[in-house]
Amino acid sequence: MNSNKIRIETPLTDDLVKELKIGTEVLINGTIYTGRDAAHKRMTDALAKGEKLPFDPKGQLIYYAGPTPPKPGKVIGSAGPTTSYRMNKYAPAMYDAGLKGAIGKGEMSAEVAGKLKEHTGVYFLAIGGAGALISRSITAAEVIAYEDLGPEAVRKLTVNDFPAIVVMDCYGGNLFREGIEKYKVA
Amino acid sequence: MDIEESELGKSILNDIVKNAEIARDEQVPICQDTGFSVFFVRMGQDLRLVGGDFNDAFNEGVRQGYAEGYLRKSIVSDPLERKNTGDNTPCIINLEIVPGDKLEIQCAPKGGGSENMSEVRMLKPSDGVEGLKDFVVERVEKSGGNPCPPVIVGVGVGGTFDKCAQLAKKALLREVGSTHPSSYYAELEKELLQLVNKTGVGPQGLGGRVTALAVHIEAHPCHIASFPVAVNMQCHAARHKSIVL
Numbered sequence: 001m002n003s004n005k006i007r008i009e010t011p012l013t014d015d016l017v018k019e020l021k022i023g024t025e026v027l028i029n030g031t032i033y034t035g036r037d038a039a040h041k042r043m044t045d046a047l048a049k050g051e052k053l054p055f056d057p058k059g060q061l062i063y064y065a066g067p068t069p070p071k072p073g074k075v076i077g078s079a080g081p082t083t084s085y086r087m088n089k090y091a092p093a094m095y096d097a098g099l100k101g102a103i104g105k106g107e108m109s110a111e112v113a114g115k116l117k118e119h120t121g122v123y124f125l126a127i128g129g130a131g132a133l134i135s136r137s138i139t140a141a142e143v144i145a146y147e148d149l150g151p152e153a154v155r156k157l158t159v160n161d162f163p164a165i166v167v168m169d170c171y172g173g174n175l176f177r178e179g180i181e182k183y184k185v186a
Numbered sequence: 187m188d189i190e191e192s193e194l195g196k197s198i199l200n201d202i203v204k205n206a207e208i209a210r211d212e213q214v215p216i217c218q219d220t221g222f223s224v225f226f227v228r229m230g231q232d233l234r235l236v237g238g239d240f241n242d243a244f245n246e247g248v249r250q251g252y253a254e255g256y257l258r259k260s261i262v263s264d265p266l267e268r269k270n271t272g273d274n275t276p277c278i279i280n281l282e283i284v285p286g287d288k289l290e291i292q293c294a295p296k297g298g299g300s301e302n303m304s305e306v307r308m309l310k311p312s313d314g315v316e317g318l319k320d321f322v323v324e325r326v327e328k329s330g331g332n333p334c335p336p337v338i339v340g341v342g343v344g345g346t347f348d349k350c351a352q353l354a355k356k357a358l359l360r361e362v363g364s365t366h367p368s369s370y371y372a373e374l375e376k377e378l379l380q381l382v383n384k385t386g387v388g389p390q391g392l393g394g395r396v397t398a399l400a401v402h403i404e405a406h407p408c409h410i411a412s413f414p415v416a417v418n419m420q421c422h423a424a425r426h427k428s429i430v431l
Binding site: 163 | 386
């Protein structure tokens, strides 16, 4: 529908993130990592103990998601985003460790917004409940850590034009606040 | 689609429709959260079930269905220990005994993201219908983009603390777009839908006119001291299936 989507590649650089203002629609290419509640608890526990993460977070994006199992011959099942606010507690440590951004649904906290400013980070929205559509842009998937967590394991995904929208940027911009303000009827 | 004024909102609604089409054509779940397996069972009192175990039979069905259907296993055995049961069991069964000799089973897998935005509030009788409206609108507004709007809002009114929550869930079973059999509640549902869509939350919480697709209410008699109201949120992936045996 929208023809002015920007194609971006991971890992993200500061220069690129500075161009990503709220409302910008992007197509993400390269590698992204999945992680949700249980994996974040393990990853931030590891960071607190001075241990390494299962992947090098520098410049990378984490996708808050737990996909359905792939059918035979498929790379992945349905793979939409989960609600991001549950990661508010863990996200700051991840950004401090070098993470550049996250993909999820719903708003994140003021503390996370502060980290996006501090580390030139970005938060994207993928359409919640569009797991079948989104899975089409995932060309490879591999569990790289915490296999015992099942759907919550950390997966390395290769994505080709993964659709997302910039909803919180490194300037403090927040599309949830601005968008709702615009359409609210007093 | 016609009433959405936000361009981004329209584009999101388009993608949601496209997603449903892909899910149908490729037989892949519409959303990766294939839910907690919730059943509403109406069992005829003249019916006699022989042998086996009623609850085990449901759990076995869930076990097989989630494995064979390549659905996500989203249940942990204990809320504090949080170890995945690996087969999406146990399920939740709401059993009602009714006249007749039929067994009616409604399956309504419930996603966690929208469930998390639900709430029961013990209002006072003096709060009246205005109190109910304020609570429903407040809940939708506070939920923002979290429950994947456009949502369906299930409202339970009356009964006890627990009954009220169950009514709200039952309200979600109704066909979207259907009207309440009582004209009073049908009007109230219409008014609540308008109020909810004035919040500006819009598709995915990014602003717009289409915040909810429907508001469904279920009411029940209650105590002279009480006015319980429950709001159960349902995302746009509202899945149910029923069978009569």
